């Protein structure tokens with residue numbers, strides 16, 4: 149007992165040592181630059197400096213200062229990482245499910261203890277507010293907690309006595325080496341939707357975080373190692389297109405989980421599938437909030453403002469489009485007033501409601517899409533393009549922006565803006581609103597605001613979107629369910645996390661078994677097709 153307590157204390161101390169360095173130079177300093185730290189690769193249980201001659205800068209989006217350098221891993225380094233996953237796989241797949249569960253149980257505890265440190269790192273690299281960054285870690289943590297139920301989730305099926313002395317049963321078995329390619333907007337949540345589920349099922353995992361926000365993944369890897377995960381179960385490489393192509397093509401990688409834009413996701417789905425891999429790709433979105441005139445006005449306006457502008461609109465489930473039905477049109481001025489009250493600031497500043505966009509290019513793109521609205525006949529009711537944030541004049545800030553009189557043919561409606569911009573359409577009826585939503589190619593999320601159960605039921609029933617909220621603006625399902633974006637927001641057959649996640653990371657082996665007493669002696673061979681007794 150005393151030894152166990154001492155071991156736990158040692159783990160905690162190690163993590164605190166990591167945590168205390170997180171804010172500035174958690175990635176150990178290297179010869180690359182005396183002042184700016186480099187991000188390591190995580191290969192075979194070691195944080196190693198890349199030998200690459202290609203590096204890219206990581207910026208703090210609130211200041212655009214360079215805060216780190218991330219390597220584009222060399223082919224040899226990527227090969228070593230996959231070889232490590234492959235080597236670790238047989239022993240890991242043979243490790244008892246109870247032992248795997250124990251590691252996940254320790255992992256969820258370590259994530260909880262270090263949640264604030266991970267959040268600080270997210271805010272530094274990604275820009276979102278600290279509160280929002282904590283939510284980012286928390287939604288990932290929930291999937292880790294769910295993965296701890298592996299002892300039930302992995303159960304196969306049995307059917308005894310299908311004929312005399314014959315039983316049928318199936319196992320859920322791991323696939324081998326799986327890989328994940330993550331986006332910039334949820335630096336902790338998305339990696340945590342991927343590798344814990346895959347690894348608890350007995351797979352090993354190669355992660356490629358977004359090159360813009362690799363820090364959270366590195367700290368999560370350190371905590372995973374401290375939870376007792378054997379070397380090679382998780383490897384991390386960094387890079388852009390070459391790393392993605394490497395993952396799509398490598399014959400030892402059996403499955404790819406992707407989250408990001410349609411441009412990348414459709415490409416990865418096609419290229420990975422062509423090489424015989426399972427691929428699941430969660431992609432872009434245009435999420436509509438339909439506001440009925442009978443909705444609770446106070447609640448609805450607050451929900452709309454939070455879901456449109458929170459995280460500076462850089463969420464795949466951001467409610468970026470409002471459809472005001474009938475008399476709900478009259479609420480527009482109040483919506484604008486509430487949006488005006490949001491405080492735009494660096495994510496680590498007290499009271500900040502929304503932070504900067506990820507890059508100057510992202511800001512420029514968002515501003516161009518707002519411009520396109522003006523040119524195509526929409527009205528800008530609230531314009532965040534010229535916002536200046538005191539003390540952070542070089543940051544990529546855009547203030548809350550509301551564009552009204554928007555038509556489905558306009559560019560600002562058709563494109564995913566991925567910024568703090570709410571486009572507003574108006575209809576006379578619920579049926580017209582449903583038609584607009586269903587004509588839009590994306591199917592990630594939608595919400596209806598109403599106090600009428602029949603209206604809510606009709607909308608939920610008829611709308612062709614994979615995740616629907618009724619008076620819930622961002623309906624991301626908890627992990628006992630799955631993340632079920634649909635249509636152009638998803639490619640693949642099996643969704644992320646929940647039962648679907650387990651299915652994605654496992655294959656079935658079905659065994660038909662006969663044990664006859666007379667098998668002890670030789671029987672004559674059956675030459676006709678076995679019909680299992682029928």
Ligand code: NAD
Nearest residue numbers: 329330331332357358388392408409412430431432433464
């Ligand atoms: P992104 O597609 O630019 O990058 C995602 C990953 O793909 C990164 O690791 C990147 O290195 C790689 N990549 C980028 N371009 C590539 C290309 N042309 N070919 C191959 N690989 C490429 O996405 P992002 O900007 O990091 O993230 C924002 C996007 O992610 C938005 O479209 C958002 O809706 C989407 N997203 C979707 C979900 C979801 O669950 N549906 C969740 C979060 C984000």
